[in-house]
Amino acid sequence: MPVRIIGMIGVTPPSSAATLHVIEGGLSPAHVVEAARAHENAAFDLVLVGYSSSSAEGFLVALHAAEHTERLGYLIAHRPGFVAPTLMARKIATFDHLTGGRLAVHIITGKTDDEQEGDGDFTPKAERYRRAAEYLELMKLAWSSEKPFDFAGQFYRVNGAQSDVRPLQRPHPPLFFGGASDGALEMGARLCDVYAIYAEPLASTRERMHEFRARAAAFGRRPGFNVSVRPIIAATEGAAWDKANAILAAMTGKKGWSRQEAMTGPVDNAGKRLMSFALESDVHDERLWMPIARATGALGNTSCLVGTAEQVADAILRYYRLGVGSFLIRGFDPLNDTKDFGRELIPRIKAGAAAIDRPHDQSRDVQSISEGSPANSIGQ
DSSP: OOOEEEEEEOSSOOSSSSOOOOSOSOOOHHHHHHHHHHHHHTTOSEEEEOOOTTSOOHHHHHHHHHTTOSSOEEEEEEOTTSSOHHHHHHHHHHHHHHTTSOEEEEEOOOSOHHHHHTTTOOOOHHHHHHHHHHHHHHHHHHHHOSSOEEEEOSSOEEEEEOOSOOOSSSSOSOEEEEOOSHHHHHHHHHHOSEEEEEOOOHHHHHHHHHHHHHHHHTTTOOOEEEEEEEEEEOSSHHHHHHHHHHHHHHOOSOOSOGGGTTOOSOOSHHHHHHHHHHHHOSEETTTEEOHHHHHTTSOSSOOEEEEOHHHHHHHHHHHHHHTOOEEEEOOSSHHHHHHHIIIIIHHHHHHHHHHHHSTTOOOSOHHHHHTTOOTTOOOO
16 A cells, blocks of 8 residues: 555634644534545545543544545544444444545544543543453444354443444454553554554654564554654745744643643653653754744644655655554644645655655665564554
8 A cells, every 4th residue: 555644624614823732622513524525635634533521522523524525534533432332333334434444543542631531531541441352342343243242341341232233344443542641652553553653753662662572563553654743834944844833932831732721741651752842852863843832732733844845755754664554743823734735745745655665665774674664554
């Protein structure tokens, strides 16, 4: 499979050209359609539909967008624990059929205890990962069992469970996950298909992928990888750095994630990793730029690649050579950046990845080959 490019759609028009998060703020059905169509026209493969304890419901948002697009896929963030897993299995299978197989699911267990409590979940985070693992096991049974089945675990119990609808994608839509804690890694290595990480320096990314491959191999699995990054591109390198600094200067006021407005530092292990690199240096690997991560407390996807479209595409392809098969890219001016990425950046990334994948091309990372993980894999 070729490299896959993922964007993100919000639920309402952004309030500025320096938007950090787009998952809250009411709901504009017209904006959802406009954003989805912009991504489809820009040749994105999927878009992420986010989740928070106050935002519009992601599956309904994505279904509305899917009704107004033809090819674009939807990576929907989902938190186990609020819906019965057997019902969620049928919901995912139904969505997959209604959209012609345009679904992937991003499993998350919550940013903070405070935010989980907004939806009535007071379960400690470590326990939430164990619950999520059991949840995924039960969903997979619902997708695969030909006959009614029973299940008795620590968190869930069913008798005679059965589903009349199975996913169009077999055995099921791709399951993404993120996180850096032992609980997250254990769950993901055993049950998920794609490990989604924020952009870090290449050396640490290579090490992290190597360690996770070893975890997954213990379960006989070969994971895919996704890297999330914010490209900041312009016609010249100097103009790109000027643009980056202007965005940083405008990064004040509301962050677009209401329950974390008062936070001054990272709220999860992935954010702590990102913040450590931001404190270490403003720039890594020539153009991985970290000041926005530092300024915002590393809340979410805040590491940036700065330069011309050619330079940023080349930087992304360095991750591709490590074995990263998909990239979530989004800017700070959502609609305009989406169009710019489609015109200037995505064609260069896809052409570059295709060149790397040609049989006669010897530029693929030697370590990736030796570990048996194809550079363009996003799933098992």
